[in-house]
Amino acid sequence: MPVNLTIDEGIATIVLDRPERLNAMDQEHYRLLSEAWIEVRDNPAIRVAIITGAGERAFSVGADLKSFAGSPAPLDQVWQPQKDMLLNRGLEIFKPIIAAVNGYCLGGGMTLLLATDIRIASSSAVFGLSEVKRGLIAANGGTQRILRQLPHAIGMEMLLTGDNISAEDAARWGLVNRVTEPDQLMQTAQDMARRIAINAPLALQASKELALRSYDTDLASGLRSEQVANRLLQTSQDLAEGTKAFSEKRPPNFQGH
CATH class of the missing domain: 3.90.226.10 (2-enoyl-CoA Hydratase; Chain A, domain 1)
Structure with missing residues (x-):
C-alpha cells in the first residue's frame, strides 16, 4: 500500500x-x-x-x-x-x-x-x-x-x-x-x-482542541471554554482513575471514558 x-x-x-x-x-x-x-x-x-x-x-x-x-x-x-x-x-x-x-x-x-x-x-x-x-x-x-x-x-x-x-x-x-x-x-x-x-485521552484531546481554537478565540471566550471542558472532564472515569492512581502511587490506567 x-x-x-x-x-x-x-x-x-x-x-x-x-x-x-x-x-x-x-x-x-x-x-x-x-x-x-x-x-x-x-x-x-x-x-x-x-x-x-x-x-x-x-x-x-x-x-x-x-x-x-x-x-x-x-x-x-x-x-x-x-x-x-x-x-x-x-x-x-x-x-x-x-x-x-x-x-x-x-x-x-x-x-x-x-x-x-x-x-x-x-x-x-x-x-x-x-x-x-x-x-x-x-x-x-x-x-x-x-x-x-x-x-x-x-x-x-x-x-x-x-x-x-x-x-x-x-x-x-x-x-x-x-x-x-x-x-x-x-x-x-x-x-x-x-x-x-500514557496520559488521559479525553484530557489530551480537550487540551489540543482548546489550544488550536485559541488562535481564533478572544481570551475571555477561551477561558470560558476551558471552564466548560474541565467541568465535563470532572465527570469522566479517567479523572477518578487518575486521582485514585495518584493516591495509590501507581501509574494510572486511563480508558478514555
Missing part, C-alpha cells in the same frame, strides 16, 4: 510509502492518506499518531506534479471541500500528531508538517515551501500557518523565495522540537508518542 497505517499500544504510525518518488503524492495517495487520517480520528484504540515517509531520502515532497499537470480536477470539486479531507486542509483531529521527518520535507510535505503538533527531524532533513518556483502557492495551509509558526520575516522569506532551510535552522526557529541522528529518528518519535499515550 502506498500509505500504510499500523497500530501498536495506542500509537498509530502512518508511512507515506513511495520512496522512489521521494514520497510524492498523486490523487490516489491523497485519498488513502485521507482514509488514514479519518481512522486516526475515529478509532478509539488510537491515542496518538506518528507520520513519516518511507526510506531515508524524504518525508514527502508533496504533490506529484507530473500526475496533476494538464489534468486538473473537475471544476465541480471546487465546491466539494470535504471530499478526501486531509489534516492540513482542515480535517479536525484532536489526538496528538507527531511528524518524524527524514530527508526532504518540501511543498505539500511542508504544509502537512505545519498541521502536526510535535516534530522530530533527522539531521539530514530539509524544509521548504517551493511552490512559487513552480507557479503555484503553498496551499493546504501553507500560506495560512507559516506566519503563525515562524517569525514574520523568516516565514515570508520561505514563502516568497521558495528556498529551503536545514534541520538546524528549523530547530533554531522553532519549526521542529528536536533534531536527531537519522538512525535515532523513529525511536525518538516513538518515545515521545509513548510519553503522550
